[in-house]
Amino acid sequence: MGFRTFSRFGRFRLPRPGTFAHNEQHLAYLLLAPPLVLVFALILFPVLWNLWLAFHKVRLLDLRRVGWWELEATLSNFVRILTHHDFFPALKATLIYTTGGTLLALLMGLTAALIVLDRFRGRGFIRGTLLIPYIAPVVAVAFAWRFILDPRGVLMTGLLGAGILDQPLHLLGQRPWAMVSLIAFEGWRYFPFDFLFILARLQAIPEVLYEAAAVDGATPLQKFFFITLPQLKLVLATLLLLRFMWTFNKFDDVFLVTRGTGGTRVLTIKVYDFLIGELNVGQGAALAMILFAVLGLFLYVFFKWVMPRAEEE
Amino acid sequence: MHREQIETGLLRIFHVLGLLFFFFLVAFPFYWMILASLKPLILLTTDPLNLWPIPGELTMSAYKEIWFQFRFGRYFANSAYVSVLTVLLTVTFATLAAYTTARLRFRGRAFLSRSILVIYMFPAIVIAVPIYAFYTKLGLRNDLHGLLLVYLAQTLPVAIYMLHSYFKTLPPDLEEAGLIDGCSRLGVIWRITVPLSLPAMASVALYTFMIAWNEFLFAFLFLDSPSKFTLSRGIMQIADNIDVSQQLLMAAAVIATVPIIVFFLILERYLVRGLTAGGVKG
Helix, strand or coil: CHHHHHHHHCCCCCCCCCCCCHHHHHHHHHHHHHHHHHHHHHHHHHHHHHHHHHHCCCCHHHHHCCHHHHEEEHHHHHHHHHHHCHHHHHHHHHHHHHHHHHHHHHHHHHHHHHHHHCCCCCCHEEEEEEEEHHCHHHHHHHHHHHHHHHHHHHHHHHHHHCCCCCCCCCCCCCCHHHHHHHHHHHHHHHHHHHHHHHHHHHHHHHHHHHHHHHHHCCCHHHHHHHHHHHHHHHHHHHHHHHHHHHCCCCCCCHHHHHHCCCCCHHHHHHHHHHHHHCCHHHHHHHHHHHHHHHHHHHHHHHHHHHHHHHHHH | CCCHHHHHHHHHHHHHHHHHHHHHHHHHHHHHHHHHHHCCHHHHHHHHCCCCHHHCCCHHHHHHHHHHCCHHHHHHHHCCCCHHHHHHHHHHHHHHHHHHHHHHCCHHHHHHHHHHHHHCCCCHHHHHHHHHHHHHHHHHCCCCCHHHHHHHHHHHHHHHHHHHHHHHHHCCCHHHHHHHHHCCCCHHHHHHHHHHHHHHHHHHHHHHHHHHHCCCHHHHHHCCCCHCCCHHHHHHHCCCCCCCCCCHHHHHHHHHHHHHHHHHHHHHHHHHHHHHHCCCCC
């Protein structure tokens, strides 16, 4: 794709051997080789092989014993996944988790950014502190949350003691609380990401706009709705799409916080169950392919519509 | 004028309350994590609401136990080994590759610059299955170096993207002067580009370290032998062990969290810049 456009407009001609440009060409390939090899071997090749696995009945043990050529192509993995009674509930859980987590993180990020925008004493310290949930290892914070939300933990004891609840809730294993807790965790852990980007955008809004509005007698809320929000539209859309894609494919957080119990068995947890629980590599790969296809759709939207606009700004 | 005053007043209240809310929300789980690691389990379970650190009650015994008996010293070393190697190799390879895509002319340049970001979007769970399968076949699965290779492939695309954007902002005049004065391209990179790009390289280094140090999925799937565990994997191991108390688990969590937070506090400036330049996946 790339070099064809180059040669069509005559901007790029193959350099003659021995010239400076020719040597540059060689050097370029040499310097690019390590990342290209690694990315090919550990990202592109796995994706392609995933495609192959998805269309074959493969168990983990087969991979050690049987040659690849001995297996026949089949659609049975997809058929079994799509007809299983568990598929649509898992898809629904995935969508609720993804939508809820993405929106909550975005809302919290926006609120936090607006709060930290004005100068005040200790602003740098607060900004740094707000980033920590995103920086800390997910395993560590997930276990801290598990203990805090435990029926005998600090939150439930507090709510019982204050008379708000009569008996403890199982926030991590009970419908619908498990999903609520998971979304809350998602918001807590990822709002710093949205916060950073929104804050950067907020700081770039020209002061003149607000001064002009002040001259016209606009109130703070009017300034927010008619100046700030329109200026943020693009960054909010970008974050929404990016975070939606990443949350849709997220495994770690769900696995660590709820283990997929209480109605939080999302599709990525099912991939894990196929792979480790049943050692059914083919089925795991097929489900991963389905996830990937959905992601592809979002990626297309992102690179076709959102990226070009974001780069214009 | 009246409405203006009401709104301004309300916003000031909202501002203060919001600040307190967010600070408490973020700090509490970490405060609790540290407290639970220092307080004997009995005290925590009998009175979960007693959240004040009472000097006589606190003990470091959980740290001693987790570090020596549960071999977290070893896991710490493994995590450090993989993370530091990931950082060194990613920064080196990414600097060379990003310089190439930013400055050198070669066939496929436009295509490469465009596809870097697409690759960065590929989710870990999709590639985990096939890598698991072929690592098992190759015998690379239960091996820290197998993990290292995965981390490199995961961090390189966005590291290249970040450095590429940065190199594009540098004026090429200096490099051209260097070339005219007889420097080779590699000499130019080493003597001119690298010294000018140290802040950008620091952001890349920090964010790469963060990804490798915190990584959970691949470490959890691939590593079997305790002598090879990273901290994330080690914490999962003791969490499955019913004999391990909350206090030990929280001590382990603190051990895993402290290094990355310390690095962050020292180099916050660079990490913030790195995050907004590349947008770390997560």
